[in-house]
Amino acid sequence: MIKLALTGSIGMGKSTVAAMFAARGIPLFDADAAVRRLQGPGGALVEPIEEQFPGTTxxxxxxxxxxxxxxxxxxxxxxxxxxxxxxxxxxxxxxFILANADKPALLFDIPLLFETGGEAQFDRVIVVSAPAAVQAERVLARPGMTPAKFAAIRARQMPDSDKRKRADFVIDTGGSLAHSERQVEEILACLGLARGA
Incomplete structure (x- = not known):
């Protein structure tokens, strides 16, 4: 089994790219979605978070x-x-890994992969990237986002240029969706993972 990590800074198009891999039969673990479940109604993290941060649940x-x-x-x-x-x-x-033990590859969408030192747990790291102007336009269009909040989030994230240098593969999402799709296909071909793996 090949364990693929997908990462990238906020607004780079990671969720869109993750869906492209999933559409080609690669099981997807979305760390953010897991956190939302754990922090949602009845989630395992609600009580511990309330204990540590009273009034936030x-x-x-x-x-x-x-x-x-x-x-x-x-x-x-x-x-x-x-x-x-x-x-x-x-x-x-x-x-998730145990449930998909018979699959040739798994994809893990992990926003803060490098920041948490998690890359060693994976066979290949794919970084999703876009030009800074495209990133800012996407992020600032989100509901409730402000330039100050965007700056605070970016301050926690490794610079995009550093992520690109540390990646095994880089997917540039600054162009069309079709262009991103082609890059996904090329990576799967490079790894010997035929469509519908």
């Missing part, structure tokens, strides 16, 4: 906006949150 689970305001820009608070989240996500990922 409610009937709908974790209030992500309230939690973000509490931890963004405060390395100590962020580290406390990550000590709760990372082990829980690791457990979810282990379950």
């Amino acid at each position: 409610g009937p709908d689970g974790v209030d992500r906006e309230a939690l973000a305001q509490r931890v963004l820009g405060d390395p100590d608070q962020l580290a406390r949150l990550e000590m709760l989240v990372h082990p829980a996500v690791h457990e979810e990922r282990t379950r």
Whole structure:
């Protein structure tokens, strides 16, 4: 089994590219989606997060906006949150691997792969990248996003140029969707993973 990590900074088109791999039969583990489940109503992280960060949860689970305001820009608070989240996500990922043990390849969508030192756990790393102007346009178009919030998120992320240097493959999403699709096909061919693997 080939374990592929997919990463990239905010607004680079990672979710779109992940869906392209999934459409070609590569099972996808989405770390952000796992966190949303764990922090949603009845999720395993709701109670521990409320204990550590009182007032950041409610009937709908974790209030992500309230939690973000509490931890963004405060390395100590962020580290406390990550000590709760990372082990829980690791457990979810282990379950995913076991459930797909018969597949030739798995894709793991992990936004902060390099930032958390997780790349050694994977056979190949794919970085999704786009020009800075395209990234900013995409991110600032999101509901509730502000230039200050965007800057705080970027400050936590390794620069795109460094991620590109550390990647086994780079997918440039600054062009058309068809261009991104072709790059996905080329990577799968390079890895010997035929369509519908």
